[in-house]
Amino acid sequence: MRVSQKKYSQSEGWALVHDDGVDAASCQLVLAFGSRQLLENSSLCKEICDDYPNATVVFSSTAGEIIDILVLDDSISLTAIQFEHTQIKSAITNIHDEENSFAAGKRIASLFELDGLVNLLVLSDGQLVNGSNLVSGLQSALPRNILITGGLAGDGASFKSTLVGIGLPLIEGSIVAIGFYGQRLKITCGSFGGWDPFGPERLITKSLDNVLFELDNRPVLDIYKRYLGEYASELPSSGLLFPLAIRTNQMEVPLVRTILAIDETTNSLTFAGNMPEGSYARMMKANLGRLIEGAAHAAQNSLEGTSTQPNLAILISCVGRKLVLGQHVEEEIEAISNIYGKGTRLAGFYSYGEISPSSASTTCELHNQTMTITTFTEY
Numbered sequence: 001m002r003v004s005q006k007k008y009s010q011s012e013g014w015a016l017v018h019d020d021g022v023d024a025a026s027c028q029l030v031l032a033f034g035s036r037q038l039l040e041n042s043s044l045c046k047e048i049c050d051d052y053p054n055a056t057v058v059f060s061s062t063a064g065e066i067i068d069i070l071v072l073d074d075s076i077s078l079t080a081i082q083f084e085h086t087q088i089k090s091a092i093t094n095i096h097d098e099e100n101s102f103a104a105g106k107r108i109a110s111l112f113e114l115d116g117l118v119n120l121l122v123l124s125d126g127q128l129v130n131g132s133n134l135v136s137g138l139q140s141a142l143p144r145n146i147l148i149t150g151g152l153a154g155d156g157a158s159f160k161s162t163l164v165g166i167g168l169p170l171i172e173g174s175i176v177a178i179g180f181y182g183q184r185l186k187i188t189c190g191s192f193g194g195w196d197p198f199g200p201e202r203l204i205t206k207s208l209d210n211v212l213f214e215l216d217n218r219p220v221l222d223i224y225k226r227y228l229g230e231y232a233s234e235l236p237s238s239g240l241l242f243p244l245a246i247r248t249n250q251m252e253v254p255l256v257r258t259i260l261a262i263d264e265t266t267n268s269l270t271f272a273g274n275m276p277e278g279s280y281a282r283m284m285k286a287n288l289g290r291l292i293e294g295a296a297h298a299a300q301n302s303l304e305g306t307s308t309q310p311n312l313a314i315l316i317s318c319v320g321r322k323l324v325l326g327q328h329v330e331e332e333i334e335a336i337s338n339i340y341g342k343g344t345r346l347a348g349f350y351s352y353g354e355i356s357p358s359s360a361s362t363t364c365e366l367h368n369q370t371m372t373i374t375t376f377t378e379y
Contacts, residue, residue, distance in 0.1 A: 001083055001311045001378035003345045007067050008038070008076040017068050018345055022082045027055045029088055029178065031314070033349040034076035036061040036155050039163050039170055044076075049167055052080060056090045058178060059170055060123045061163040062349035063154030063319035064329075069337050069346065071322070071329045073156070079347040081312065085378055086182035089113070092166050095173040101130040105137025108177050114143065116181040121314070121374065122150035124175040126162040126352030130210055131366040132274035134175065135355055139364060148364040149189050149374040150177075151316035152272070152353035157237060157323065159260060162352070186377040188310075190302030191356040193256055193370045194294025195284040197245060199227060204246070204279045210260075211268050212244075212275040219267035227283060236262045236269075240320035243369045244271070244281045253358040256284065258320050258368035260352075272353045273366045284369075286324040295332035295371040299339035302373045309341055310375035315348030317371045322350045332371060344375075 004022035067077035098104035153162035206214035239259030
């Protein structure tokens with residue numbers, strides 16, 4: 001397995017970051033993570049496709065790009081992969097062509113031959129798709145031994161529209177899946193948060209999918225405004241600093257949910273994942289040191305059961321973490337690099353939701369405010 005990486009900005013053009021001797025004509029997969037504004041430049045995207053004529057070129061818009069130990073904005077992070085013993089297959093659908101997000105997940109998973117399938121890497125529109133239902137649909141069509149990872153595309157901190165696609169055109173509402181096949185391919189994952197809970201745990205008494213109306217029979221927006229104080233006037237963006245952790249008696253690990261929108265008329269909050277009635281919710285707040293430690297924990301979790309250094313790690317972290325960490329954001333990437341060592345290539349983006357099991361023993365979930373990692377090792 002060989003990896004070549006380069007980055008693009010409007011001011012500097014293309015700059016090479018790493019090259020393990022990839023032959024562009026033999027490259028099978030290219031991952032191009034970039035700002036929505038740059039991905040709307042069809043001539044730039046066509047140039048990328050032309051440079052790798054035989055590759056599956058996957059695009060996703062972001063809330064920040066990761067390449068090596070750098071975190072960039074308004075750029076493209078490009079990773080070209082040349083496998084020696086691995087085959088890939090890709091599929092795409094659009095939420096506008098499906099009944100709902102669950103049906104979209106079920107259908108795109110059904111397009112893959114299961115024999116030899118190791119991992120399904122899923123990149124989805126981050127605004128129009130319900131990530132929780134998408135993951136449920138994927139799981140309904142796949143056996144549990146097939147690893148599902150990925151994330152929801154971003155659009156900086158504006159939350160207006162996102163773009164995902166295979167080649168051109170890039171269309172809002174798209175969902176892409178890449179299947180990896182091969183007996184000489186080891187894929188692992190890790191996921192961790194690092195947020196601190198505060199305040200009492202409350203019962204979700206009224207919700208509809210990802211819209212939360214009441215906690216303990218009280219309007220949730222009123223509760224949030226009371227706890228946020230001076231931050232209340234900045235909702236929904238300030239909600240990224242105060243996510244909710246939800247749990248049920250069936251959950252092995254609590255899930256974190258991020259606010260996407262508020263509705264003053266109904267006193268409700270819309271989250272990036274479902275908020276099922278009967279679950280328990282607790283507010284959380286940031287601790288910079290714990291967030292950075294959480295990223296290192298995610299890397300350590302991905303190495304459980306293996307002594308081999310990964311060739312490549314795809315990092316998908318939440319936009320909320322990026323906003324909280326601010327000028328310290330690269331420290332969570334450096335913490336991961338320190339775990340893997342310099343031989344592991346790092347690429348990824350900041351997202352509107354992360355798709356991963358919490359650990360090797362748990363089922364896949366949609367997460368918010370976590371660092372999730374998928375590692376690839378070919379031997």
